[in-house]
Amino acid sequence: MFDTLTDSFKGAIDKIRFYDDEKALKKALAELKKSLLKADVHHKVVKELLATVEKETKEAGIGKETFLKSLQGDLTRILTAEGNQGFVFASKPPTVVLMIGLQGSGKTTTTGKLAYFLKEQKKKKVLIAAADLQRLAAVEQLRQICEQIGVTLVADENKTPQQIVKEALAKGEKELYDVVLIDTAGRLAIDDELMDELASIQKVANPDELFYVADAMTGMDAVRTAQTFKEKIGITGVVLSKFDGDSKGGVAMGIAHQVGVPLRFIGAGEKMPDLEQFLPDRIVSRLMGSGDIESLAEKTANIIDEKQAKQLTSKIKKGKFNFNDFLEQMESMKKLGSMKSIMGMIPGMGAMAKQLGDMDLENSGEIRQIKALIGSMTKKERENPDLLNNTRKRRLAAGAGLSQMQVNRILKQFKNAGKMAKQLSGKGGMKQMQDMMKNMQGGGIPR
Numbered sequence: 001m002f003d004t005l006t007d008s009f010k011g012a013i014d015k016i017r018f019y020d021d022e023k024a025l026k027k028a029l030a031e032l033k034k035s036l037l038k039a040d041v042h043h044k045v046v047k048e049l050l051a052t053v054e055k056e057t058k059e060a061g062i063g064k065e066t067f068l069k070s071l072q073g074d075l076t077r078i079l080t081a082e083g084n085q086g087f088v089f090a091s092k093p094p095t096v097v098l099m100i101g102l103q104g105s106g107k108t109t110t111t112g113k114l115a116y117f118l119k120e121q122k123k124k125k126v127l128i129a130a131a132d133l134q135r136l137a138a139v140e141q142l143r144q145i146c147e148q149i150g151v152t153l154v155a156d157e158n159k160t161p162q163q164i165v166k167e168a169l170a171k172g173e174k175e176l177y178d179v180v181l182i183d184t185a186g187r188l189a190i191d192d193e194l195m196d197e198l199a200s201i202q203k204v205a206n207p208d209e210l211f212y213v214a215d216a217m218t219g220m221d222a223v224r225t226a227q228t229f230k231e232k233i234g235i236t237g238v239v240l241s242k243f244d245g246d247s248k249g250g251v252a253m254g255i256a257h258q259v260g261v262p263l264r265f266i267g268a269g270e271k272m273p274d275l276e277q278f279l280p281d282r283i284v285s286r287l288m289g290s291g292d293i294e295s296l297a298e299k300t301a302n303i304i305d306e307k308q309a310k311q312l313t314s315k316i317k318k319g320k321f322n323f324n325d326f327l328e329q330m331e332s333m334k335k336l337g338s339m340k341s342i343m344g345m346i347p348g349m350g351a352m353a354k355q356l357g358d359m360d361l362e363n364s365g366e367i368r369q370i371k372a373l374i375g376s377m378t379k380k381e382r383e384n385p386d387l388l389n390n391t392r393k394r395r396l397a398a399g400a401g402l403s404q405m406q407v408n409r410i411l412k413q414f415k416n417a418g419k420m421a422k423q424l425s426g427k428g429g430m431k432q433m434q435d436m437m438k439n440m441q442g443g444g445i446p447r
């Protein structure tokens with residue numbers, strides 16, 4: 001997610017080699033400056049960050065450790081703004097969230113993603129209100145999203161947004177929903193009409209949170225419009241959408257500091273699982289190349305059934321990982337979101353994530369091919385991959401409508417999946433992986 005920035009931090013960190021070497025510090029700072037600016041981090045933010053790091057490192061005695069420690073602290077400070085972090089539930093449910101922003105910024109998609117996150121990861125009961133009644137298509141879009149993620153929608157094209165909000169709140173309270181998300185209409189640009197409508201909805205909704213959804217691809221405009229919404233309506237959080245289209249990532253670095261409101265979530269893809277909490281200390285650890293094991297563990301824990309995982313582990317250890325397991329694994333992977341975002345959380349895997357690109361686990365032709373291939377297998381073949389000799393492979397290729405080459409490629413993938421699974425399934429599973437990662441980091445960040 002922050003590939004470019006992570007790379008440049010590594011570059012700068014490597015420049016510091018000797019203790020008490022002012023020249024090395026200057027070089028590292030210059031390197032950092034260059035790359036932060038290249039990543040589109042606002043120049044004021046860069047200047048402030050570097051000045052503090054320089055001062056603190058000198059005071060503590062120049063060295064790699066002191067430099068890293070200072071950089072880590074200051075990055076965390078810059079990424080943090082006063083207010084809630086992640087998703088915070090109101091003391092009295094339902095927690096009401098008003099989603100606002102310009103047209104096309106990603107409000108409706110983000111509303112769906114947030115509902116999915118709350119439902120799947122936090123196990124909450126979520127209600128969505130369609131308060132964007134500007135266009136009929138908007139309600140239909142939300143309807144499709146809600147159907148896909150299995151979340152209830154309050155919508156009625158013949159009512160006003162205010163009426164819908166009132167209805168949703170009453171339903172939320174009566175039927176004991178944990179969260180009510182309200183999707184609103186946007187405009188192409190900020191105008192009085194939009195602000196008046198939002199103010200009037202806000203009055204009716206009396207929300208716990210106002211999330212401003214900003215399009216990361218608009219760069220500094222995202223910061224400026226967020227500032228305006230903060231002044232005119234008051235916002236409690238920013239969500240950056242379309243982060244996958246902004247490879248530089250600098251906006252995310254500066255926005256909390258510049259707007260004075262915490263960045264709460266980042267959307268990086270069009271699919272429902274493509275939303276991540278923005279928790280400053282975790283992000284910093286990822287930026288400094290130590291990955292974000294906590295987020296990864298959280299994400300996987302809720303999706304992979306523990307009992308199932310244990311059974312699988314024992315199978316893998318006995319070398320009995322078969323095609324049925326492979327299919328099952330792929331199904332759970334689908335729920336995790338894009339490969340890229342998962343890989344980015346694993347220390348040292350950032351670079352590999354880039355090469356992998358965005359494997360579309362849901363719709364890719366590749367998944368269809370794999371399924372077709374496994375579908376053509378006999379029960380015995382599925383359970384025992386070793387049976388697949390050349391004659392059988394030819395039969396499968398014909399049956400699945402694939403070429404020999406495609407079949408061989410898929411079988412190789414299957415083998416690799418088995419190998420990787422074996423590595424990850426040693427004693428203690430996740431714990432061992434975490435330890436392994438820690439060792440891989442080498443040196444690491446002083447804590």
Ligand SMILES: Nc1nc2c(ncn2[C@@H]2O[C@H](COP(=O)(O)OP(=O)(O)O)[C@@H](O)[C@H]2O)c(=O)[nH]1
Nearest residue numbers: 103104105106107108109241242267268269270
């Ligand atoms: N690539 C990508 N596209 C996104 C993301 N979020 C939203 N979109 C797309 O942006 C377009 C506008 O989104 P929508 O939610 O309808 O915006 P709204 O007008 O603010 O409600 C849609 O085509 C979405 O699929 C994201 O994180 N990544």
Ligand SMILES: [Mg+2]
Nearest residue numbers: 107108132138
């Ligand atoms: Mg919309």
